[in-house]
Amino acid sequence: MSAAPADGGRRSRRGFAYQDAVTLLDCLDMHEGMWTQVSWEDLEDIVCSNGDAPAYRQVKTIEEAGKRHSVANVCAPDIPKKPETSYLGKLFLGKPLPAETRFTFIVNESPHVDFHAFVVDRGQQRGPVPLKIRDDIIVRLKGVNLPEGRDIGWCVDRLVSCASSCSLVVA
Numbered sequence: 001m002s003a004a005p006a007d008g009g010r011r012s013r014r015g016f017a018y019q020d021a022v023t024l025l026d027c028l029d030m031h032e033g034m035w036t037q038v039s040w041e042d043l044e045d046i047v048c049s050n051g052d053a054p055a056y057r058q059v060k061t062i063e064e065a066g067k068r069h070s071v072a073n074v075c076a077p078d079i080p081k082k083p084e085t086s087y088l089g090k091l092f093l094g095k096p097l098p099a100e101t102r103f104t105f106i107v108n109e110s111p112h113v114d115f116h117a118f119v120v121d122r123g124q125q126r127g128p129v130p131l132k133i134r135d136d137i138i139v140r141l142k143g144v145n146l147p148e149g150r151d152i153g154w155c156v157d158r159l160v161s162c163a164s165s166c167s168l169v170v171a
Contacts (some may be wrong), residue, residue: 001134018108019045019059026057034123043095053100058091061108069161070112071133074105075140085139092141092155097148105161125149126160 019040026048028037037049046057062068078085084093091103111119114136117129134156141152 011061014063015059015061018061022046022057022059022106027073029123042164044091044098050100052098054096054098055102056091056095056103057106058087059103059106060087068109068112069105069107069115071136071140072073073112074115074138082143082153084144086141088137088155088159089141089144092146092152097146097150097155101158103155103159105159107161107163115161119163120160122162129138129156 023038023040023046026035026046029035030038030048035048035050035055037047039049041049043054044056045059048055050059074087075083075089076086077083077089083089087105093107105118110116112134117133118126119155120126134153137156138152144152146152146155
């Protein structure tokens with residue numbers, strides 16, 4: 001069964017609504033003192049800053065039942081053989097990367113088990129990521145050239161993921 005033409009529009013609106021809700025929560029966190037600045041649709045979907053420490057935040061939704069983000073999915077290039085066009089490639093590229101930089105991949109569902117090592121609860125620190133998973137991402141993103149002497153491993157070490165439960169719950 002094929003999707004009706006309007007289904008793409010509804011999916012897009014739901015994705016933007018989800019991103020707007022996450023942005024609103026980040027603005028509320030700023031009001032509570034967690035951030036000094038929140039901007040959106042600039043260098044990334046959302047950029048939260050604490051002084052000179054940026055947190056680049058990419059928001060993605062999946063509408064298909066049973067599908068979840070995995071290491072393969074977030075590293076899959078949109079353009080074959082161009083890893084910089086993958087979700088993580090785009091998240092890591094094209095912006096200043098001071099030492100305090102953080103990256104957040106926010107999703108509307110619980111990620112696949114191989115990407116679950118990056119999941120944190122809202123406002124919490126990430127635990128260690130198994131080297132096998134870290135190295136898998138580095139291999140998949142081989143060829144992504146970062147500025148300022150940074151490499152993919154440096155970015156992966158600063159990556160967390162939030163699922164809908166941590167992104168849309170206001171305590």
